[in-house]
Amino acid sequence: MNSIDKQQEETNRKNLVGPEAIDKIRSLIDKSGSCFFVTHANLNGSHQSRPMAVQKTDDAGNVWFLSAKDSVKNMELEQNTNVTLYFQGSSYSDFLELNGHAEVSYDKERIKELWDPTIKTWFTEGVDDPRISVIRFIPDSGYYWDNKHGNAIAGIKILLSMISGKTMDDSIEGNLNL
Template sequence: MDQQHEHPSREETIRQMAAVIKNVKFAMLTVMTDDGHLQAHPMTTQQTEFDGDVWFIGGKDTQQVQSMAARPQVNVSYADHDKGAYVSISGAAQLVEDRAKLEELWSDAYKAYFPGGIDDPSVQLVKIEAQGGEYWGSDGKLKNMFQQARAAITGKPATDLGTNETVEF
């Protein structure tokens, strides 16, 4: 029996995305390199409320930041495997010089990458302005495993593997 799913509102989808972003320590930020290849790097998620913008701290001298300066279209992916929740955000990267925002996001843990601390000349604030996003969520691993096993046995597609919603910003 197929279940009819009511799609969440745009605001609810954004809240679901924000919860994943807040709870995942590292994101994968994908840029396009000079030779046209997609390259992903792990980045530390900044503890700010998701409002359509995602913030990172990078190094001005890195290939990743240089790629964003030349080609600002990027993708940021988050995965919370334990909760079966995933987010993908496409957007435009902006290299920002904002001392107040840097102070808000800075942690002494960054000294491992920037020996000069917050005043290190290589520190670069990166703002990703979301243009679109996608959220996937499931009710749990056990339910998904059951749905997949039933599909394998019956030869019929699984009917309820969770939710998948897209949103434009």
């Protein structure tokens, strides 16, 4: 790798820690709204993935979901609380992987706080449906891939790169440590 390539790689990498990592997490989750929720325990030892809508991301970076008490996901969390979340905010940016663990609770006040009328599709008795549980995902690390200046600038740089034959990479990525 020549010095120009190495310098480009260093400017495209920014590891984030603490509050800066939490701000990045919240920003990227807000752009996607849903994720793939991957549990690490099941009967045959493989990972299980399913789409989940995020109800809230709090100031500590915890991600909150509502789930059915009798779901396979909840049963898997009883065996192993390790979870990975994958987010994609757009086709070209706003990618996020989070690793951590999940806690399941049945806190009625939290359910009311997180409730959204569209959830009635899964919980037909509404906010008081006895099948509702709360999952709090607590991240400890992650990785993000994004662009530095927004999708419009990144798109222009891609076009200019195609025309000029010169790299004008606008990407940025890095570790997230909480």
